[in-house]
Amino acid sequence: MRYATPSRSAHRAAPAGGLNLPIRFPARGQHRRRSRRHLRREPLTTHLFTRGLAGLIVLGIVVMLGVLFVADDRRPPAQLASAEVDARIATREVDPAPLSEAEVFPGDITAFGVTRTDLTADCSLAAGGALRTTLQRYGCSQAVRAALTVPYADYRITAGMLNLPDTTSAMAVGDQIRYLVETGDGGFTEMSGATTGLGAPVAWRTRGHYVMYCVITGPSGELVAPDAPQVTQLTRDVLDTHLHDSILIRRAS
Template identity: 65%
Template sequence: MRHATPTRSAGRHRRTTRRHLRSEPHPTAHLLARGLAALIVLGIFVMVGILVVADEQRPSPGRTLASAEIDARIASRTVDPAALSTAEVFPAGSADFATTAREVTADCAVAATGALRTTLARYGCTQAVRAALTVGYADYRITAGMLNLPDTASATAVNDQVRALVETGDGGFADMSGAATAAGTPVLWRTRGHYVMYCVITGPAGALVPAGDPRVQRVTTELLDTHLHDRVLVRRAGAASRGSRDRA
């Protein structure tokens, strides 16, 4: 009797595939994260704005004034009422020039000759600060000065009158002795705000200095532009600017 061999049925093996599910953030958390990021960016912008405004308003002695700001600070005696002094305009111990005499006077006529005396009185000049100077690179006798007029318009009018008077020989600026200078003497001047700056250059005994001498240009640049303008007037405008912020 044959025994039937039991048939082994083929079993099916089921593969179970696991899905790795990525959990999505909750909508509320997502909104909160975006809001926080927006607040951080806004805070940065606000902080930068505060720092910029604070820097502009901080009275910094080293801050360079713009040209228009300088003009505004010395536009008239109303906004720039402090009187000039010899110590301010021609301080002792300058590296650019030596001072042999200096004075400040309310009589502006002593700084002028001819019709310019009348012009200065007409336009309200109240101060003349003058000095006799020498420089190390030329044997010149130099008289320089600064005149205090009421406002920019007055200083500009004097400037125009000086030009015409010097060209015709009917007036000009005097040397420290008050004497009129010879025709052809280098007479240079500038205006800024309510001030007129000038210098008269002669030889050691009052001799005529050729206008084409390059040292004349050097004196003009160093004395009128660098010293009287940059060191005296720009510094004065800066002091006025700091004073106005302090009062505010």
């Protein structure tokens, strides 16, 4: 017995179950036009969004780097151990860079005013009496001095830093300063060259191969009592805060 095989068109027309369901096909080119139009719109939107997001990322990176650079610029020098500071400024051999007026007394100091500075290789010009020969004998190579004013007292202030060969020399000079100031046989001079009288407040510190000092007189050069108001604060601001902490520690760092 021979069976007939339905044609391909008959298969399409009669789905399973024998129901003839109408099938609508889109007109030629209609689906393709919609798909192309959709594809053209979607990449443009995605491209703009991607570019905007990339721009925000780049801007964020630039801002972050700027903040890091500013923070690093404002960061104080790394704190060193006391022994390491002493080792780095123990002698001229390990600390050979000479002092300068701009380093020791820069123009942007806020704690006090700098009215005049002086740098000399003849340390005897900064001293009077027997202290002149003491500085020569121990090999002082530089004296950086400045005339200062402070906002809280009407004093005439001369401060300075002396460059000695090594720590031993600086400490020996410090001991001689104590003896000479107490006996009146020597001391430091003002910027004008005048020697301060016996009993004027004189303060000094030694660290490494440096000697820091400060001399205080009245506005006309008259003597100031060592226990006068603001003398302690003044010497602390000039010697400890500025010359030691801001200059020597920074140099060692």
